[in-house]
Amino acid sequence: MAPVFVSPINVGHIDDVQELRKSKLTSIPQRFIRDIAEDPSLSTLTPPSPSSKPSFTAIPVVDLSKLTQNTQLSKLATACQDWGFFQVINHGIDPGLLERLEKVSMDFFMMPLEEKQKYPMAPGTIQGYGQAFVFSENQKLDWCNMFALGVEPHSIRNPKLWPTKPTKFSETVEEYSREIRGLCQKLLSFIATALGLNKDTFEEKFGVAVQAVRMNYYPPCSRPDLVMGLSPHSDGSALTVLQERKGSPVGLQILKDNKWVPVQPIPDALVVNIGDTIEVLTNGRYKSVEHRAVTHKDKDRLSIATFYAPSYEIELGPIPELVNENSPCRYRRYNHGEYSKHYVTNKLQGKRTLDFAKINPTNSS
Numbered sequence: 001m002a003p004v005f006v007s008p009i010n011v012g013h014i015d016d017v018q019e020l021r022k023s024k025l026t027s028i029p030q031r032f033i034r035d036i037a038e039d040p041s042l043s044t045l046t047p048p049s050p051s052s053k054p055s056f057t058a059i060p061v062v063d064l065s066k067l068t069q070n071t072q073l074s075k076l077a078t079a080c081q082d083w084g085f086f087q088v089i090n091h092g093i094d095p096g097l098l099e100r101l102e103k104v105s106m107d108f109f110m111m112p113l114e115e116k117q118k119y120p121m122a123p124g125t126i127q128g129y130g131q132a133f134v135f136s137e138n139q140k141l142d143w144c145n146m147f148a149l150g151v152e153p154h155s156i157r158n159p160k161l162w163p164t165k166p167t168k169f170s171e172t173v174e175e176y177s178r179e180i181r182g183l184c185q186k187l188l189s190f191i192a193t194a195l196g197l198n199k200d201t202f203e204e205k206f207g208v209a210v211q212a213v214r215m216n217y218y219p220p221c222s223r224p225d226l227v228m229g230l231s232p233h234s235d236g237s238a239l240t241v242l243q244e245r246k247g248s249p250v251g252l253q254i255l256k257d258n259k260w261v262p263v264q265p266i267p268d269a270l271v272v273n274i275g276d277t278i279e280v281l282t283n284g285r286y287k288s289v290e291h292r293a294v295t296h297k298d299k300d301r302l303s304i305a306t307f308y309a310p311s312y313e314i315e316l317g318p319i320p321e322l323v324n325e326n327s328p329c330r331y332r333r334y335n336h337g338e339y340s341k342h343y344v345t346n347k348l349q350g351k352r353t354l355d356f357a358k359i360n361p362t363n364s365s
C-alpha cells in the first residue's frame with residue numbers, strides 16, 4: 001500500500017472571514033482577537049478619538065517618467081533610504097488594466113466558497129485560496145482572505161490553482177504580471193543608479209527572477225480595534241508592488257520611527273516597497289520596512305501584491321561596493337531559495353524573519 005502523507009502541521013479549523021461576515025455573528029471568534037498584552041503596538045488598532053489631530057505624514061511620491069532627471073532620482077534614493085516605501089506615478093501601466101485586474105479579483109472573492117475552495121491553500125503552503133503563514137492551531141488569525149499564485153518562472157506555477165472562473169482571470173493576471181515585471185526591472189535599474197552602481201547590477205545578479213501575486217481581501221469587521229487585517233511583517237522579496245482597489249478605505253500602515261503611519265493611496269498610483277533581499281544586497285542602506293493592514297468597520301478592501309525576487313538558485317550577500325569601514329558587513333551570504341523557504345515556513349512576525357541573514361541579529365533595526 002502506498003504510504004499516506006500526513007501533514008505535520010495542525011492549523012486547526014480556519015474560519016473563512018467572508019463567511020463569518022455573512023453569518024452576522026454578534027461577537028468576533030476568539031482566534032481573531034489580538035492580545036494587546038503580548039504586543040502593545042496593537043493598542044494603535046483603536047481608532048483615534050474624533051478630537052485627535054489627523055496624521056499628515058505621507059510616503060514619498062516618485063514620478064517614473066522623470067527618473068532620468070537627477071532631482072527625481074535623489075527623491076527615489078531618499079524614499080528608499082528613509083522610508084522603504086513610495087508611491088509611483090506615471091508608471092506607464094494602463095489604468096484600464098489595473099481596473100480589469102481589480103474586477104477579476106473582486107469577482108473571484110465574490111464567488112461562492114465552494115467554488116473558491118477548488119483552489120485550496122494547503123496548510124503550510126502559500127499558493128491558492130485561504131490564509132497563508134498559519135502553522136499551529138494556537139496561532140491568531142488575520143481578518144483576511146488571500147488568493148496567491150506563483151507566476152514566473154513557469155516552473156513555480158501550480159496549474160491546478162489557476163482558476164477557470166471568473167473568465168479572463170488568468171489572462172488578466174498574465175497581462176498584469178508582464179507589465180509589473182517591466183516596472184520592477186526599470187525601478188531596480190534606477191535604484192542601482194541611485195546607489196552609484198551599474199544600472200544592471202540587480203538584474204545581472206537575479207538570474208530569472210521569481211514573481212508571485214497575492215490578492216488580499218479584507219471584509220468589513222464590526223470590531224477593527226480587536227483584529228488585524230494582515231499581521232506586521234516585512235516582505236521577503238526584492239521589491240513589492242501593491243495595487244489598492246480604487247475607493248478602498250485606507251488599510252496599509254507602515255512602521256516609521258516606531259509609529260504606524262497610514263498610507264493614503266493616490267488613484268492609479270502603485271505602492272512600492274523594498275523587500276528583505278534589497279536590504280541584504282545594499283548592506284542595510286535601504287531597509288525593508290515593517291508594515292501591516294488594518295480593517296474597516298463598514299467597508300471592504302482589496303489589495304493586490306506582486307512580489308519580485310531573485311531566482312531561488314542564486315547566492316546572495318551585501319554588494320562589495322556597499323561594504324566599507326563605515327558600513328561593515330551586516331549580513332552573511334546565503335542561497336535565496338533557502339531564505340524563501342525560511343520565509344514561507346514561519347509565521348509573519350515583524351522583521352524577525354530577516355534574522356536568518358543578519359550577522360548580529362540582536363543588533364537589529
Ligand SMILES: O=C(O)CCC(=O)C(=O)O
Pocket residue numbers: 214216230235242251252253291292293303305
Ligand atoms: O493589504 C495591504 O495593504 C498589505 C499587503 C501586504 O503587505 C502583503 O501582501 O505583503
Ligand SMILES: [Fe+2]
Pocket residue numbers: 233234235240291305
Ligand atoms: Fe507585505
